Amino acid sequence: MRIAxxxxxxxxxxxxxxxxxxxxxxxxxxxxxxxxxxxxxxxxLRNLRVVGLRNxxxxxxxxxxxQAFANTLYFVIVxxxxxxxASLGAALLLHSRLARFPAFFRTALFAxxxxxxxxxxxxxxxxxxxxxxxxxxxxxxxxxxxxxWLGDPRWAMPAIIVFAIWKNFGYNMIIxxxxxxxIPEPLYEAARIDGASTWRQFRHVTLPMLAPIVSxxxxxxxxxxxxxxxxxxxxxxxxxxxxxxxxxxxxxxEGFKWWNLGSASAVAFVLFLxxxxxxxxxxxxxxxxxxx
Amino acid sequence: xxxxxxxxVNGLLAGAAMITLLPLVWMLSVSLMSPGEASTFPPxxxxxxxxxxxxxxxxxxxxxxxxxxxxxxxxxxxxxxxLLFNVAAGYAFAKLRFAGRDRIFRLLLAAxxxxxxxxxxxxxxxxxxxxxxxxxxxxxxxAMASIFGIFVVxxxxxxVPDDLLEAARIDGANEFRIFRSVIVPVLRPIVVTLAVFTSLGTWNEFxxxxxxxxxxxxxTLPVALASLSREHVQDNELMMAxxxxxxxxxxxxxxVLQRHYIQGLTLGSVKE
Numbered sequence: 360m361r362i363a364x365x366x367x368x369x370x371x372x373x374x375x376x377x378x379x380x381x382x383x384x385x386x387x388x389x390x391x392x393x394x395x396x397x398x399x400x401x402x403x404l405r406n407l408r409v410v411g412l413r414n415x416x417x418x419x420x421x422x423x424x425x426q427a428f429a430n431t432l433y434f435v436i437v438x439x440x441x442x443x444x445a446s447l448g449a450a451l452l453l454h455s456r457l458a459r460f461p462a463f464f465r466t467a468l469f470a471x472x473x474x475x476x477x478x479x480x481x482x483x484x485x486x487x488x489x490x491x492x493x494x495x496x497x498x499x500x501x502x503x504x505x506x507x508w509l510g511d512p513r514w515a516m517p518a519i520i521v522f523a524i525w526k527n528f529g530y531n532m533i534i535x536x537x538x539x540x541x542i543p544e545p546l547y548e549a550a551r552i553d554g555a556s557t558w559r560q561f562r563h564v565t566l567p568m569l570a571p572i573v574s575x576x577x578x579x580x581x582x583x584x585x586x587x588x589x590x591x592x593x594x595x596x597x598x599x600x601x602x603x604x605x606x607x608x609x610x611x612x613e614g615f616k617w618w619n620l621g622s623a624s625a626v627a628f629v630l631f632l633x634x635x636x637x638x639x640x641x642x643x644x645x646x647x648x649x650x651x
Numbered sequence: 652x653x654x655x656x657x658x659x660v661n662g663l664l665a666g667a668a669m670i671t672l673l674p675l676v677w678m679l680s681v682s683l684m685s686p687g688e689a690s691t692f693p694p695x696x697x698x699x700x701x702x703x704x705x706x707x708x709x710x711x712x713x714x715x716x717x718x719x720x721x722x723x724x725x726x727x728x729x730x731x732x733x734l735l736f737n738v739a740a741g742y743a744f745a746k747l748r749f750a751g752r753d754r755i756f757r758l759l760l761a762a763x764x765x766x767x768x769x770x771x772x773x774x775x776x777x778x779x780x781x782x783x784x785x786x787x788x789x790x791x792x793x794a795m796a797s798i799f800g801i802f803v804v805x806x807x808x809x810x811v812p813d814d815l816l817e818a819a820r821i822d823g824a825n826e827f828r829i830f831r832s833v834i835v836p837v838l839r840p841i842v843v844t845l846a847v848f849t850s851l852g853t854w855n856e857f858x859x860x861x862x863x864x865x866x867x868x869x870x871t872l873p874v875a876l877a878s879l880s881r882e883h884v885q886d887n888e889l890m891m892a893x894x895x896x897x898x899x900x901x902x903x904x905x906x907v908l909q910r911h912y913i914q915g916l917t918l919g920s921v922k923e
Contacts, residue, residue, distance in 0.1 A: 365826030366747035370755075373740035373796035377759070380774060380793040385765055387773035449667060457653075457660040466909060467668035470675065473905040473912070475855045477873035478894035481880050482678045485887050491690050493677070525671065530916070537917040586766055589857045593877050607768055607858075615862055620772050627769045635764060 388624045396621035414625035424626070426601055427609040430516060434605065435584045438520045443573070443580060445528040450535035451561075465536070469529035476526065480593040483522045484509065487594075509595050512602035519590050519603055527583075531576050538572040539565070574645040578638050585634050606630045675902075682706070682892040689887045705892035713889075715896060717868060718875040722854055725787060725871060729794045730850040736796040738842055741804025742834055746811060747826075756805070759798045768858070775862060789863035790871075794853065800845055803915065807841035808834075844915035847908045851901050872897040 392414055399406040418424045449468050453461050471479065486492050487508035495505040508518040542565065550560045587605040591597055597604040597612075606626065614623030677696070681689045682705055684698040709715040743749070744756050774793060775784065783789040811834070819829045835842070857873045864870055870878065876893050883889055905912055 362747055362826060363749040366743040366749040366752070368827075369739040369743035369747065369830070370749075373736040373801060374755070376736065376793070376796035377798060380777070380795075381767075381770055381798075382762070384770035384773035384777060385762075387777075388769050391773055391776075452660055452664050452667070455660045457657040458664060459657075459661050464664045464668055466906070468664075468671050469909075469913070470902065470905070471671050473851055473855075473901055474675070475873050475876075475894075475898040475901060477857055477877045477880075478678075478898035479674065481876060481890050481894045482674050484880070485681075485689075485891070486674060486677075491692055491694050491887075493673075493694050496693050525674075529671070533913055533916050582764075582766070586768065588768075589877075592857075592861075593880060596881075610768070611858070611862075614772050615775075620776070624772045627766075627772065631766055631769045634766060638764060 388627055391621055392624035392628050394621045396619075396624075398618040401618060401620070410621070414622045415629070417622065418625055418629065423601060423604065424606075424609060427604045427606050430602065430604055431585060431587055431606045433516055434520060434523070434587050435581055437517075438523055439577070439580050439584050441520065442524045442528050442584075443531060443576060445524055446531035446576075447535055447573075449528065449532045450539055451565075453532070453536055454539040465533075468532060471526045472529040474526070476589045477593055479526060480522065480590055483525075484594045487518050510599055512600040515595050515599060515603045519587075519594060522594070523584070523587075523590060527580075531580060534572060534576055535569065538569050542568045570648075571645075574641065578641050581637055581641070582634050585630065585637075675898075678891050678894050678898075681888055682895045684888045686886065686888055689891075690885070705889050706896070708889060709892055709896065713879065713893075714867075715875070715893065718870055718872045719896065721787075721869060722872040725790050725860075726850050726853045728787075728791050729853045730846055732791070732795045733797060733800060733849055734842060734846055737800030737845065738804050738835070738838060739830065740796065741801045742808045742830065742838065744801065745805040745808035746813070746816060746834075759801065763798055763802075771859065771862060778863065784863055785865045785869065787869065790856075790860050793859070797849075800849065803845060804838065804841055808838060811837055840911070840914070843908070844911040847904065847912045848915050851904065851912070854901050 393409055393411055394400075395408050395410045395413070397406075452458060453465055453468070458464065486494050489495060489505055489507045489510060492508070494508065498505060506514055508514050546564050546568070547560055550564050555563065586607055588607040588611065591603040591605055591608050592611075595603045597608055607630065610623050610626040610630070613619050613626060680697055683701040683703070684695070685700070685702055685704060688695060688698065744752060778784050778789050778792070783792060815833060815837070816829060819833050824832070854871075855873065856871070857877070860871045860874050861877070864874060867875070867878070876890075876897050879893060880890050
């Protein structure tokens with residue numbers, strides 16, 4: 360009994376913080392999304408009315424919301440596979456017995472992950488500069504014509520994807536590396552005795568052993584990429600022609616620029632449901648593949 | 652054949668390291684150039700004459716010192732308080748029995764799938780009601796505990812042998828004493844890891860401080876830098892100096908403590 364009492368003393372502060380400042384707001388977000396909470400309600404709560412699903416229906420009729428949704432999907436669908444491929448490639452290189460100075464390279468490749476996103480976004484905005492940027496200088500060296508990276512609606516999202524991969528791939532690289540290191544060496548020895556080539560070893564030993572980690576990394580990376588916000592905020596402010604407005608950027612402007620807090624809560628909830636749906640489908644698929 | 656493969660692997664690694672490091676090294680180099688020097692073609696790699704003028708201007712005219720202090724203060728406070736709360740809770744969830752323990756823990760785990768942004772709008776209203784919007788408290792209070800932190804501490808604490816606790820109890824130590832003098836030393840590695848994680852995460856945090864801090868005197872470095880970079884689009888050298896001040900501290904902390912940081916990544920395999 361004395362132990363249980365002490366246990367409650369240990370967990371209560373943390374549970375109180377999480378309960379009041381996370382669980383309560385999440386539930387409140389659902390309630391808020393069913394009201395017309397706006398700048399007038401912010402001034403005086405008597406202006407608040409319950410409007411049911413009107414915020415959601417209105418969102419579905421807002422072209423900018425659909426555009427933000429499409430932009431975010433573009434970022435996820437193109438960005439995640441490229442990013443995971445880069446992570447896996449880098450992890451395989453680091454894991455290779457041929458690699459010299461693996462500790463140095465691991466630190467070097469991981470460094471962008473710990474940098475401050477806003478700071479490196481400022482750097483990359485300059486690297487992408489159409490006139491003075493290093494990127495176009497390099498393109499020129501290859502004989503290609505310069506690209507207006509952040510000023511051309513066709514190129515702005517690809518530019519943000521390039522930046523996001525640079526910033527993030529090291530994170531999953533470390534997780535893949537730990538996975539590679541945990542594959543038992545005898546499996547490779549057996550494959551070599553059977554005369555399997557390096558490629559076949561990769562295909563039939565490495566990949567299957569890594570599969571559970573790949574699917575976990577997939578789920579987490581997709582959820583993370585759906586939360587795109589700071590990159591467009593710093594690099595493009597959603598432009599040009601709203602080609603980089605993400606769902607969260609839209610939510611931020613809706614809520615904290617125009618003070619349509621009811622509508623912003625609805626956006627947040629839609630985003631959550633999408634992430635949740637995609638996660639569930641992926642876990643199902645992974646289990647199904649496992650069973651097959 | 653083997654020589655070729657070695658050259659290929661190391662060549663690719665060197666190329667990749669060039670790509671990750673070049674922007675950071677270049678940031679440092681441009682921050683030492685005089686105004687306008689970086690806006691020429693071809694882009695210069697090194698300053699013709701290195702100068703600290705940009706840094707001087709940031710502190711003298713842009714009030715960068717204030718932002719450095721804000722960031723340092725918030726990071727330290729959040730890290731210390733959240734460590735205390737998360738470590739205590741994580742330990743209790745792992746080693747102490749109490750009614751509803753497993754059900755509460757499962758609820759916490761399930762909530763990991765909810766993106767923190769879902770809570771932001773009501774959290775803003777709640778903090779406004781409590782008078783915490785536009786104060787340091789607005790950043791600190793919601794960050795005083797995290798599910799992720801509790802989770803990693805619990806996973807680590809599960810491996811603490813029960814005998815250790817029993818022995819201390821037989822010696823007549825009460826639970827708080829046991830926590831302080833037996834548990835905390837045993838959990839030291841995970842405490843250090845979590846401390847590195849939390850402090851880097853708090854320092855780098857952008858969206859929430861942007862929302863909750865309106866007064867520029869309270870801005871953290873990332874919020875200040877984002878706002879400055881919108882005003883000073885053309886002042887590349889000045890902005891690079893700002894980027895250096897913002898990100899160099901975390902890079903240095905990482906370089907010194909990277910063993911702990913990378914341990915944490917593979918231990919939790921869960922994003923904050």
